[in-house]
Amino acid sequence: MFSIPSFSKLFLLIAVIAAVWYGFRFIGEIDRARRQALKRARQGSQKGAGTQARGDVAKVEETLKCKVCGAYVPARQPSRCARSDCPF
Numbered sequence: 676m677f678s679i680p681s682f683s684k685l686f687l688l689i690a691v692i693a694a695v696w697y698g699f700r701f702i703g704e705i706d707r708a709r710r711q712a713l714k715r716a717r718q719g720s721q722k723g724a725g726t727q728a729r730g731d732v733a734k735v736e737e738t739l740k741c742k743v744c745g746a747y748v749p750a751r752q753p754s755r756c757a758r759s760d761c762p763f
Contacts, residue, residue, distance in 0.1 A: 737749070737750040
C-alpha cells in the first residue's frame, strides 16, 4: 500500500516545502518593514503636528559661560547667580 517514494520525489517535496517556508518568511519581513516605516511616519507626523499646532519654534540663543561658577547664561541678558563674586 505505502512504499518509499523515489529520491527525486522526496527532493522535490523538500524543495517545495522550503520554497513555501522561505516565501512566507520573506513576505513577513516585508510586512514588518512596512509596519515599522508606517509607525515611524506616524510618530514623526505627531511630533510635527504638535509643534505646529502650538506655534512653538525652537530658538537657539547665544550663551556665555561664567568664569567663576561655570554656569551658562544668556548673552543678551546675563543675570547674576546666587554667588557674590559673579561677574554678571
